[in-house]
Amino acid sequence: xxxxxxxxxxxxxxxxxxxxxxxxxxxxxxxxxxxxxxxxxxxxxxxxxxxxxxxxxxxxxxxxxxxxxxxxxxxxxxxxxxxxxxxxxxxxxxxxxxxxxxxxxxxxxxxxxxxxxxxxxxxxxxxxxxxxxxxxxxxxxxxxxxxxxxxxxxxxxxxxxxxxxxxxxxxxxxxxxxxxxxxxxxxxxxxxxxxxxxxxxxxxxxxxxxxxxxxxxxxxx
Amino acid sequence: xxxxxxxxxxxxxxxxxxxxxxxxxxxxxxxxxxxxxxxxxxxxxxxxxxxxxxxxxxxxxxxxxxxxxxxxxxxxxxxxxxxxxxxxxxxxxxxxxxxxxxxxxxxxxxxxxxxxxxxxxxxxxxxxxxxxxxxxxxxxxxxxxxxxxxxxxxxxxxxxxxxxxxxxxxxxxxxxxxxxxxxxxxxxxxxxxxxxxxxxxxxxxxxxxxxxxxxxxxxxx
Amino acid sequence: xxxxxxxxxxxxxxxxxxxxxxxxxxxxxxxxxxxxxxxxxxxxxxxxxxxxxxxxxxxxxxxxxxxxxxxxxxxxxxxxxxxxxxxxxxxxxxxxxxxxxxxxxxxxxxxxxxxxxxxxxxxxxxxxxxxxxxxxxxxxxxxxxxxxxxxxxxxxxxxxxxxxxxxxxxxxxxxxxxxxxxxxxxxxxxxxxxxxxxxxxxxxxxxxxxxxxxxxxxxxx
Amino acid sequence: xxxxxxxxxxxxxxxxxxxxxxxxxxxxxxxxxxxxxxxxxxxxxxxxxxxxxxxxxxxxxxxxxxxxxxxxxxxxxxxxxxxxxxxxxxxxxxxxxxxxxxxxxxxxxxxxxxxxxxxxxxxxxxxxxxxxxxxxxxxxxxxxxxxxxxxxxxxxxxxxxxxxxxxxxxxxxxxxxxxxxxxxxxxxxxxxxxxxxxxxxxxxxxxxxxxxxxxxxxxxx
DNA sequence: TATGAATGAGAGTTCATTCAT
DNA sequence: CATGAATGAACTCTCATTCAT
Numbered sequence: 001x002x003x004x005x006x007x008x009x010x011x012x013x014x015x016x017x018x019x020x021x022x023x024x025x026x027x028x029x030x031x032x033x034x035x036x037x038x039x040x041x042x043x044x045x046x047x048x049x050x051x052x053x054x055x056x057x058x059x060x061x062x063x064x065x066x067x068x069x070x071x072x073x074x075x076x077x078x079x080x081x082x083x084x085x086x087x088x089x090x091x092x093x094x095x096x097x098x099x100x101x102x103x104x105x106x107x108x109x110x111x112x113x114x115x116x117x118x119x120x121x122x123x124x125x126x127x128x129x130x131x132x133x134x135x136x137x138x139x140x141x142x143x144x145x146x147x148x149x150x151x152x153x154x155x156x157x158x159x160x161x162x163x164x165x166x167x168x169x170x171x172x173x174x175x176x177x178x179x180x181x182x183x184x185x186x187x188x189x190x191x192x193x194x195x196x197x198x199x200x201x202x203x204x205x206x207x208x209x210x211x212x213x214x215x216x217x218x219x220x221x
Numbered sequence: 222x223x224x225x226x227x228x229x230x231x232x233x234x235x236x237x238x239x240x241x242x243x244x245x246x247x248x249x250x251x252x253x254x255x256x257x258x259x260x261x262x263x264x265x266x267x268x269x270x271x272x273x274x275x276x277x278x279x280x281x282x283x284x285x286x287x288x289x290x291x292x293x294x295x296x297x298x299x300x301x302x303x304x305x306x307x308x309x310x311x312x313x314x315x316x317x318x319x320x321x322x323x324x325x326x327x328x329x330x331x332x333x334x335x336x337x338x339x340x341x342x343x344x345x346x347x348x349x350x351x352x353x354x355x356x357x358x359x360x361x362x363x364x365x366x367x368x369x370x371x372x373x374x375x376x377x378x379x380x381x382x383x384x385x386x387x388x389x390x391x392x393x394x395x396x397x398x399x400x401x402x403x404x405x406x407x408x409x410x411x412x413x414x415x416x417x418x419x420x421x422x423x424x425x426x427x428x429x430x431x432x433x434x435x436x437x438x439x440x441x442x
Numbered sequence: 443x444x445x446x447x448x449x450x451x452x453x454x455x456x457x458x459x460x461x462x463x464x465x466x467x468x469x470x471x472x473x474x475x476x477x478x479x480x481x482x483x484x485x486x487x488x489x490x491x492x493x494x495x496x497x498x499x500x501x502x503x504x505x506x507x508x509x510x511x512x513x514x515x516x517x518x519x520x521x522x523x524x525x526x527x528x529x530x531x532x533x534x535x536x537x538x539x540x541x542x543x544x545x546x547x548x549x550x551x552x553x554x555x556x557x558x559x560x561x562x563x564x565x566x567x568x569x570x571x572x573x574x575x576x577x578x579x580x581x582x583x584x585x586x587x588x589x590x591x592x593x594x595x596x597x598x599x600x601x602x603x604x605x606x607x608x609x610x611x612x613x614x615x616x617x618x619x620x621x622x623x624x625x626x627x628x629x630x631x632x633x634x635x636x637x638x639x640x641x642x643x644x645x646x647x648x649x650x651x652x653x654x655x656x657x658x659x660x661x662x663x
Numbered sequence: 664x665x666x667x668x669x670x671x672x673x674x675x676x677x678x679x680x681x682x683x684x685x686x687x688x689x690x691x692x693x694x695x696x697x698x699x700x701x702x703x704x705x706x707x708x709x710x711x712x713x714x715x716x717x718x719x720x721x722x723x724x725x726x727x728x729x730x731x732x733x734x735x736x737x738x739x740x741x742x743x744x745x746x747x748x749x750x751x752x753x754x755x756x757x758x759x760x761x762x763x764x765x766x767x768x769x770x771x772x773x774x775x776x777x778x779x780x781x782x783x784x785x786x787x788x789x790x791x792x793x794x795x796x797x798x799x800x801x802x803x804x805x806x807x808x809x810x811x812x813x814x815x816x817x818x819x820x821x822x823x824x825x826x827x828x829x830x831x832x833x834x835x836x837x838x839x840x841x842x843x844x845x846x847x848x849x850x851x852x853x854x855x856x857x858x859x860x861x862x863x864x865x866x867x868x869x870x871x872x873x874x875x876x877x878x879x880x881x882x883x884x
Numbered sequence: 885t886a887t888g889a890a891t892g893a894g895a896g897t898t899c900a901t902t903c904a905t
Numbered sequence: 906c907a908t909g910a911a912t913g914a915a916c917t918c919t920c921a922t923t924c925a926t
Binding site: 708721 | 898899900901902903
């Protein structure tokens with residue numbers, strides 16, 4: 001009884017500890033995000049992150065191996081969020097072109113605009129910082145590519161077309177990612193005038209649909 | 222006679238000086254390029270640049286205000302080279318879709334492949350280093366946009382179409398730049414397998430031609 | 443009990459920390475003093491200060507913003523010590539000429555002679571180093587002026603005299619400070635032969651008493 | 664004849680050269696003075712001096728051994744000028760107290776006020792720069808002391824008094840120099856409010872006359 | 885767990901001085 | 906005489922990381 005009680009107590013406290021740990025972890029990540037995004041990765045010191053998160057410097061190093069590791073976790077989290085977001089949109093639309101439209105819309109309206117700091121970290125602050133960070137960036141882009149390629153292939157099955165060449169699918173996907181990245185960089189990160197993002201998004205979708213059509217050949221009359 | 226001779230001598234030596242100065246300037250820039258591209262901007266010390274260029278540290282500071290200034294000059298030079306290159310291709314093709322094809326081809330074959338270091342600096346090492354560098358990056362992209370938009374509008378005049386919306390031209394141009402940037406990053410900078418760049422390029426051209434067609438509406442039947 | 447004990451322990455360790463911090467701070471200041479005084483402010487490197495204090499370079503920057511800040515703190519400390527010293531002497535003497543004599547004696551015997559490094563820093567090494575240092579120097583001199591003027595005015599009340607003009611009090615005080623500064627510079631800093639400072643001091647007091655008498659007119663016959 | 668002609672020509676050109684050299688020398692000194700005085704000795708680069716003087720850096724090193732040497736020559740020149748100035752005033756007054764009054768007046772009106780840069784260099788910028796500079800400063804002060812002591816002794820002969828002690832003469836002279844230095848620093852260099860220097864000067868003279876009287880005992884009843 | 889003082893390598897930058905031309 | 910590009914030692918300062926408490 002006593003044993004079980006103490007066990008339970010332990011497990012309760014262990015749970016609380018775990019929760020606290022995860023909270024703390026997130027607090028640090030949340031503190032780092034705006035600092036990295038606004039002052040820049042190199043211009044942000046561990047101390048300022050610790051201060052913002054209201055923890056000690058030592059704690060940052062308890063939760064993250066080093067500064068690079070912190071950036072990588074932040075980056076991974078951002079990548080995961082973006083994938084989930086886009087995945088859900090493709091899901092909604094079934095295997096149709098509609099998915100590309102919804103995903104594009106969501107990219108701006110549910111990612112770039114509400115979380116510009118995340119976009120900045122993904123597209124600017126994590127660029128060229130180190131081999132390891134670059135590896136993670138590549139992984140994120142690869143996963144995104146996979147997701148979009150998956151949607152593309154499901155659409156292919158569904159609609160019955162074939163690709164112009166064996167690289168067409170890759171080219172389509174990379175092009176789509178490139179288009180959105182550049183638009184985000186230009187209009188969100190560089191904040192070039194307060195443009196009508198909705199219109200931009202619509203035309204971008206039209207553009208990429210045109211592009212897709214060019215590389216996907218309907219199988220028969 | 223003697224006077225004129227000495228004058229000439231003077232002008233000769235002055236000329237030589239100027240030439241030497243420009244040479245030295247280029248030597249430093251040439252030394253910095255591969256270092257920035259391969260070890261990264263932050264991981265490259267002024268000393269290592271000076272050593273590579275076989276000049277003293279002081280000389281680097283004689284020709285460039287500081288490290289950032291060195292990067293900016295390098296970046297500007299790269300931007301200028303790229304613009305010249307693409308400009309020449311558009312020129313060749315006259316006001317036709319052909320220009321976009323040639324420019325795309327040239328981007329890979331005359332820029333990314335022969336000068337991967339330059340591509341790395343333009344697309345990776347100059348990203349998010351400082352406000353000033355970012356300003357220069359933006360300027361370069363703006364100029365490129367202008368160039369491509371110019372070609373687009375000349376084509377518009379020539380072929381007699383209109384844009385789907387008032388942002389269509391911008392979207393087309395940004396999309397094109399985004400597509401090429403992402404392909405370059407994926408296949409040149411990340412060196413994802415030694416893919417058949419020629420095929421990639423062809424499909425990319427097909428994709429963007431499809432995109433352009435989607436946003437450019439022929440004026441009459 | 444245990445709780446209270448651990449609390450006490452905490453407070454003890456916190457106290458010890460504080461003490462250690464202040465000790466370290468003083469250690470650095472104490473290391474800098476002779477270096478600045480003997481090799482000169484500019485000829486003294488932060489590294490040499492750190493070495494002498496047996497701390498790392500980083501620690502110097504932990505306790506002081508920069509080299510200038512270190513000098514300023516040293517200077518302020520010296521200024522404070524000198525004021526306290528002179529203030530005590532004036533206190534001892536009540537509102538009489540005796541105070542000027544005691545203060546003068548103390549200036550040499552309790553400041554310049556036992557702490558020549560401090561005199562050197564106050565009168566030589568802190569001169570013309572930067573606007574900020576100069577501001578602090580001025581503040582120290584202003585405070586000293588205030589102190590001496592206070593003593594002068596108390597004496598005035600006591601003895602019933604008036605000043606020859608509205609600037610007389612200022613002139614008296616500045617003259618006294620100037621006389622002592624120059625004597626200190628000549629005989630302590632420049633170490634012009636090992637003169638009989640006692641005699642010098644006596645004559646200086648006689649000189650300045652004569653000066654004071656010239657500018658303070660007894661109110662009635 | 665020919666010989667003499669060429670000799671003459673040579674001597675003419677040699678003269679012109681000498682004149683030019685001296686001019687150039689002065690030009691550099693004149694350029695350095697305001698720079699040292701306003702930006703500070705250490706904050707003034709040789710290049711900026713050369714630029715201001717409109718000569719090359721090499722020329723500065725042709726006329727002066729190094730930066731320190733330049734400061735020393737400037738300092739010596741300033742010292743010489745001050746001595747001449749004060750000497751002339753003592754001369755005017757003959758062997759009387761009047762001389763101290765005239766010299767004091769001249770110190771402000773003919774030195775500090777019209778040439779504040781010179782005062783700044785003498786009393787601030789040359790302080791504690793190096794052993795050699797300090798030696799020259801000491802030499803200047805020693806010469807000034809000698810001059811004033813000379814005047815004092817002539818007055819002694821004339822008026823028939825004796826000094827209270829064997830250090831009295833030194834104390835008087837050092838006190839006078841100290842008084843004027845501190846007043847100059849306070850009101851000219853620190854520019855403490857635009858005070859009535861004339862009144863200050865008058866009271867200072869009264870003060871020091873009182874001081875002198877205290878240490879000079881009339882020989883007979 | 886938690887702290888935050890301590891470390892110290894390393895970077896950028898300056899500038900007095902030299903010397904080939 | 907005159908130039909001014911070239912040198913490179915020396916300095917200040919930063920900050921990611923560690924570790925005794």
